[in-house]
Amino acid sequence: MNWTRVYDVLALAAISTATVGALRGVWTDPSERVENLPKDARNNPAAYRSHYRHVIIHGGK
Amino acid sequence: MTRTNCPSCGALVLFSSQATLATICGSCRSVVRQVGASLLVDAKVSAVVEDASPLCVGTTGRYDSRAFQLVGRLQVKHAQGGFWNEWAVVFDDGRWGWLGEAMGALTMYEPEPAGQRTPITQGFGDFIPGEVVEIGQVRFRVREAGRAIVTGGEGELPCAAGQGWSLPFVDLATHRGEAATIDFSDDTPEVYVGRVVDFEDLAFAGLRESLPADHPMARVANAACDTVNCPSCGGGLERRTGAQAESLHCPYCGAAIDLTKSPFTVFAKNDWSGSLANTTFKIGQKGQLEGVEWVVLGMLERRLPRWDIAWMETLVHNDRRGYRWLVEFQGHYTWVEHLNSVPLAKVTEVMVPAGAGREIAPLDSEGTTRRPTVDTTLTFREGGSSVVTKVAGEFYWKIKAGDTAELKDFVKPPWVMSSEESEGERSWSLGRYLHRDDVARAFGVELPGRWGTVPHQPPPQDRWLKKLWWRWLLAVSAVVLGVIVTAATSKREIVVSDSFIVPAPTDPAVLQILKSDPGSPIADAYLDSLVRWYPAFEVPSGPQALEVLVGTNLNGGWMIAHGSLYDEEKGVALDFQEDISYYAGPDWSEGSTAASVILPSVDTGKYSFRFEPIFGEHAGGDIAVTLSVSRDVPLHRWYGLAFFIVTMPLVWLVIARIAFIARRDKQEEEE
Numbered sequence: 001m002n003w004t005r006v007y008d009v010l011a012l013a014a015i016s017t018a019t020v021g022a023l024r025g026v027w028t029d030p031s032e033r034v035e036n037l038p039k040d041a042r043n044n045p046a047a048y049r050s051h052y053r054h055v056i057i058h059g060g061k
Numbered sequence: 062m063t064r065t066n067c068p069s070c071g072a073l074v075l076f077s078s079q080a081t082l083a084t085i086c087g088s089c090r091s092v093v094r095q096v097g098a099s100l101l102v103d104a105k106v107s108a109v110v111e112d113a114s115p116l117c118v119g120t121t122g123r124y125d126s127r128a129f130q131l132v133g134r135l136q137v138k139h140a141q142g143g144f145w146n147e148w149a150v151v152f153d154d155g156r157w158g159w160l161g162e163a164m165g166a167l168t169m170y171e172p173e174p175a176g177q178r179t180p181i182t183q184g185f186g187d188f189i190p191g192e193v194v195e196i197g198q199v200r201f202r203v204r205e206a207g208r209a210i211v212t213g214g215e216g217e218l219p220c221a222a223g224q225g226w227s228l229p230f231v232d233l234a235t236h237r238g239e240a241a242t243i244d245f246s247d248d249t250p251e252v253y254v255g256r257v258v259d260f261e262d263l264a265f266a267g268l269r270e271s272l273p274a275d276h277p278m279a280r281v282a283n284a285a286c287d288t289v290n291c292p293s294c295g296g297g298l299e300r301r302t303g304a305q306a307e308s309l310h311c312p313y314c315g316a317a318i319d320l321t322k323s324p325f326t327v328f329a330k331n332d333w334s335g336s337l338a339n340t341t342f343k344i345g346q347k348g349q350l351e352g353v354e355w356v357v358l359g360m361l362e363r364r365l366p367r368w369d370i371a372w373m374e375t376l377v378h379n380d381r382r383g384y385r386w387l388v389e390f391q392g393h394y395t396w397v398e399h400l401n402s403v404p405l406a407k408v409t410e411v412m413v414p415a416g417a418g419r420e421i422a423p424l425d426s427e428g429t430t431r432r433p434t435v436d437t438t439l440t441f442r443e444g445g446s447s448v449v450t451k452v453a454g455e456f457y458w459k460i461k462a463g464d465t466a467e468l469k470d471f472v473k474p475p476w477v478m479s480s481e482e483s484e485g486e487r488s489w490s491l492g493r494y495l496h497r498d499d500v501a502r503a504f505g506v507e508l509p510g511r512w513g514t515v516p517h518q519p520p521p522q523d524r525w526l527k528k529l530w531w532r533w534l535l536a537v538s539a540v541v542l543g544v545i546v547t548a549a550t551s552k553r554e555i556v557v558s559d560s561f562i563v564p565a566p567t568d569p570a571v572l573q574i575l576k577s578d579p580g581s582p583i584a585d586a587y588l589d590s591l592v593r594w595y596p597a598f599e600v601p602s603g604p605q606a607l608e609v610l611v612g613t614n615l616n617g618g619w620m621i622a623h624g625s626l627y628d629e630e631k632g633v634a635l636d637f638q639e640d641i642s643y644y645a646g647p648d649w650s651e652g653s654t655a656a657s658v659i660l661p662s663v664d665t666g667k668y669s670f671r672f673e674p675i676f677g678e679h680a681g682g683d684i685a686v687t688l689s690v691s692r693d694v695p696l697h698r699w700y701g702l703a704f705f706i707v708t709m710p711l712v713w714l715v716i717a718r719i720a721f722i723a724r725r726d727k728q729e730e731e732e
Contacts, residue, residue, distance in 0.1 A: 004528045011536040011707045015543065018703035022547050022696045025604045027661035031626075031635040039629055042669060045589040048627070048634065 067093055068100045077132060080157035081217040085133065092214070094221045104223020109136045109213040111287070111303035114146055114162060115260075115268050115380040118216040122263040124169055128153040131160065133216025137228060140208040142307055142321050142459055149218050157219045159253065161242075164305070164457055165383010166401045167260060168240045170253035173197065181243055181250040188231045188243075190487075196241050196252060201233035202403050236405040238415030257401050257415075260381045270380075291316055293327050299345065301358055302378055306455040310359065312344075317452070317461045329461035331452055341389060341506055342375045344454045348504035350396065353379050359454020363447045365468075376456060384457065387500070388492065392511025393518060394500045395477060397492035404478060404489055409441040411471040411478050417491045439471035439478045442516045470516070477517040494518050514725040522718040529711055536707040540700045547695035556598040556670075557690035563591065563620065563674045565682045588673065595670040597629065600692055603665035608694040612655040612687040615643040618679030622656060622686075625671040626663065634671075635660060642677070661696060 021027065034048075041048035063076040072088035076095055083094045091102045120131045129152045138144035145163035152158070158171035173179060179196045188194070188206040195201070211226040222228075229245035234257075244251045286301040289309055293316035300306050300320070309318040310331060317329035342348075346357045355377035364371040372390035379385075386397035402414030449464045466483040475494035480487055494517050501508050566572055566587070574583045600607070611622045619642035626635040637660070642652040670690055 003525060004532070007529055007532055007710055010710070011532060014703040014706040015536060015539045018540070018699040019543055021699040022543065025606050025662040025696060027606075027659060027696055027698065029661055030639075030658055031637040031660055034625075034634040034636055035632065037627070037632040037634055039632055041627060041632075041634075042594050042629070042671075045592065046585075048671075049585070049589070 063095075065100065067091055067102075069093070069102050075217065077217060078151045078157075079155060080151050080219050081132065082219050083221040084217045085214050087215070092218075092221055092223050103221055104226075106135075106211060106214040106222070106224045109134065109146075109215050112136070112144075112146065112305050113302045113378070113380055115270060116146070116148060116160075116162065116265070117267075117269040117272060120265055120267045120269070122265045124150075124152075124258070124263055129158075131216075133218045134214060135211050135218065135222055136213035136304075137209040138212045138321075140210070143457065144209075144212060144304065149216065151217075158255065163401075164399065165260075165379070165381070166399070167258050167263070168255060168401065169258050169263075170240065170242055170255040173252050173254055179252050181252065185229045185231065185245040185250075194231075194233055196233065197254060199235060199239055199241075199254075201235050201239070201241050204232040204234050204403055206231045234401070234403045236403060236412065236414050238402050240402075289318065289320070289325060292318060292325055293330075300455055301345075301356060302455065302457070305457055306358075307457055308459045308461070309455045310453050312453055317459075319459060320455075321459070328459060329463075331462040340373060340375070341508060342387070342504060346504060346506075348377070350385075350499075350503045351379075351382065353382060355379050355382075355385065357454070358384075359452070359456050361449050361453070361456075361460065362451035364450045365445045365447050367445050371450065376454065386490070386492075387495075390515060391513050392497065392509055393513075393515045394495040394497055395492040395515075395517070396495045397479075397490050400478075400489040400491055406480070411439050411441075411480075413437040413439070413476070413478065413491065437473060437476065439473040439476060442470050442472040442477075444469035472516045474517045475519040492517070496524070514721075514728055516725070518725060520718040520721045520725075522714045522721065526711065526714050526718070529714070533707060533711050537704065540704050540707070543703075544695075544697055544700045547697065547700075551695040552693040553691050553695070554693055555689055555691050557595045557688065559593070559595070559688045561593065561686055561688075563676055563684040563686055565676060565679060565684070588675070591676075592671060592673045595672070595690075597667050597669045598692070599667050600663050600665055604662040605693045606696050607660040607663050608691045609637075609658040609660070610655065610687075610689045610691075611639065611641060611658075613641055613643075614681070614685040615641060615652075615654045615679060616681055617644055618642065618681070618684070619652075619677035620679070620684055621675035621677065623671075623673035623675065624658065625673075626660065626668045627671055628666045628668055630667065635663070659694070659696070659698075663692070 038044060038047045065074055065076070066072065067074045067086040067089060069091040070086060070089035072086055074084045074086050074093050076084055083092050085092055085106055090105045090107060092104045092106055094101045094103055116131060118131055118133060122129055129150045131148045132151050133149040135147045136144060137147060145161060148160040148162060150158045150160050156171065158169060161168040161170065177197065185206065188203050190203050190205060192203045193200050194203060207230060209228045209230065211222050211224060211228065214222065227246065231243040233241040238257045240256055241252060241254045244253065286299045289298045289300050290296070291298055291311040291314060294311060294314035296311055296313040298309055298311060300309060307321050309320055311318065315331040316327045317331055319326050319328040340360055342357050342360065344357050344359060348355050358376045358378050360373055360375045362371055362373055372388060375387040375389065377385050377387060384399060388395040388397055400414060400417055402417060404414045405412040445468060447466050447468050449460060449462050452460055452462050464483070466481045469480045471478045477492045479490050479492065497508050497511060566575065571583065571587050574581055575587070578584060609624050613620065619640065622639045622641060624637050628634070637658055639656040639658055641654070641656045643654045644651050672688060674686060676684065
């Protein structure tokens with residue numbers, strides 16, 4: 001087994017993946033997407049509460 | 062140049078230089094001496110015998126920026142056996158000197174300059190090996206006080222010497238490669254000084270190999286060998302190094318044949334079992350190391366009875382480089398050269414002399430070390446009394462089964478320097494651990510398995526570390542470049558920045574509701590009152606990474622940070638939460654007072670940021686919060702991951718290397 005060649009491939013793959021990942025903004029996204037919110041959610045607390053409150057406190061209701 | 066006729070036979074003889082005092086008639090072997098206008102014949106001398114030397118009369122070279130030519134030579138034989146060449150050298154500045162050639166090793170000597178001659182007050186018999194003698198402000202050590210006789214000669218000489226002339230000499234050397242010899246053949250001792258030189262450094266031209274094939278001295282390197290008939294069984298044996306060979310061991314009957322005098326005689330009978338027939342290397346086999354071709358001359362097995370271990374030593378020869386030993390122990394190989402310089406030795410340490418290891422150092426193309434410097438110090442590792450148990454082939458000294466020697470090994474991987482003491486003589490050699498792949502490649506052989514470690518074995522990981530080191534450096538450079546480029550092209554613009562206090566709930570009714578019914582309208586109203594909305598901002602040219610940084614003064618408490626990016630136009634929000642807690646004691650702490658959240662891929666749009674803190678508990682009461690949101694931040698964590706991936710193999714190799722060294726040293730201590 002040519003381990004230097006294996007290392008070359010590994011390093012190249014790591015750097016290429018890092019470059020593409022960094023440029024395209026790929027990473028684990030911690031956010032939840034909440035849709036169909038009213039347009040005045042800013043002024044209507046009852047219409048939009050945080051996902052945490054929505055899911056945990058209100059049981060998703 | 063003076064051409065004249067030999068007074069003895071009338072043949073043409075030459076005096077090509079003013080330094081020439083005598084010339085040897087190639088026809089009648091007379092030593093013709095020029096005294097004024099007269100030619101005198103004082104003695105005769107035999108023709109030189111074949112000795113596999115690559116040099117010949119007429120060879121030119123350079124030494125210390127001076128051109129020189131070999132104009133003649135004397136073959137001299139040591140009183141205790143073994144002989145060497147003293148080549149007469151004439152420099153282009155008219156001076157002369159001697160180039161000693163023994164076992165392939167070269168030493169250039171010149172007479173001390175007039176007016177700077179060192180007076181020698183000691184008699185020949187007063188010099189003791191090891192004693193310090195100062196010559197020309199250099200402190201030499203006596204290597205040997207010995208006697209030799211002239212056995213042959215050719216060409217022109219700066220002195221008159223005839224057959225059988227006695228040459229008492231004292232050889233001296235320094236740790237740094239300087240050499241001197243005191244010639245006691247005349248009433249007034251003469252001192253010659255110089256240094257050990259490498260074949261390649263002398264820029265030789267007109268070597269013997271360049272002579273036409275029909276020239277009497279022509280010889281093709283390593284190709285010529287003559288046949289010796291075993292005096293015991295009559296078997297035809299090949300001799301490859303001519304007169305350099307002093308003993309030859311018959312593979313058919315085990316006779317040890319003395320080649321130093323004719324007719325050849327059997328000086329010992331080896332207890333022959335024929336077991337050396339199955340050795341890794343065969344006599345006459347050729348291999349490429351140091352960039353030159355070596356031919357196997359002989360091999361012997363040595364044993365340390367004290368530890369009941371044995372190893373093989375294979376003697377190889379090259380016309381230009383002389384002799385090397387390939388030592389084989391438990392599938393480990395060491396390439397060894399004999400040292401002509403004297404190492405600086407203490408009880409437990411020895412320092413490599415100048416020039417040593419120069420040729421054997423770089424022979425491993427994938428090796429891990431440079432050549433040793435003159436101050437490289439090796440540490441005593443082991444020693445003991447060894448005995449030769451098996452022997453086959455030809456050797457440059459009279460060896461036989463049963464010969465004993467005291468061995469001492471000094472080690473600094475991959476180097477091992479060994480002293481061998483036998484019958485009052487001490488010789489030194491320097492060996493380098495040789496990777497088995499290089500041995501197999503060099504000689505084109507299948508090698509037996511390897512087991513255990515040897516003290517001078519370098520960590521096998523070094524080979525890979527050497528190969529991977531620059532690759533790692535290149536990869537890390539690429540990673541750093543990536544970080545720099547992404548940092549330079551990212552704006553990292555702060556779009557939200559705020560500091561505020563999250564008050565600890567104090568109303569008992571609210572506290573009760575939060576605990577018993579957190580989904581109640583009262584609880585919601587309380588939590589809604591803590592929500593903070595920030596002005597909308599644009600995310601152009603998405604997707605972009607956004608970073609939310611939340612800092613607190615938490616100390617003995619926790620809170621939850623809810624964040625949302627709200628796209629009012631689309632009615633979409635990206636919600637995230639982060640628990641922040643920090644507890645600490647006098648000598649401990651856990652958690653962190655701050656949190657960072659990366660939203661890696663936020664699409665183009667206009668967003669409002671909503672922040673909702675949930676007060677958990679805090680020993681200090683209210684929680685002070687600092688908040689910032691930055692857009693277009695670089696995702697450096699990708700490069701952190703890449704760095705980890707490219708570095709881990711090297712970390713693993715370094716750990717394995719440390720483990721190997723510990724195992725090797727422990728094994729040696731146990732032995």
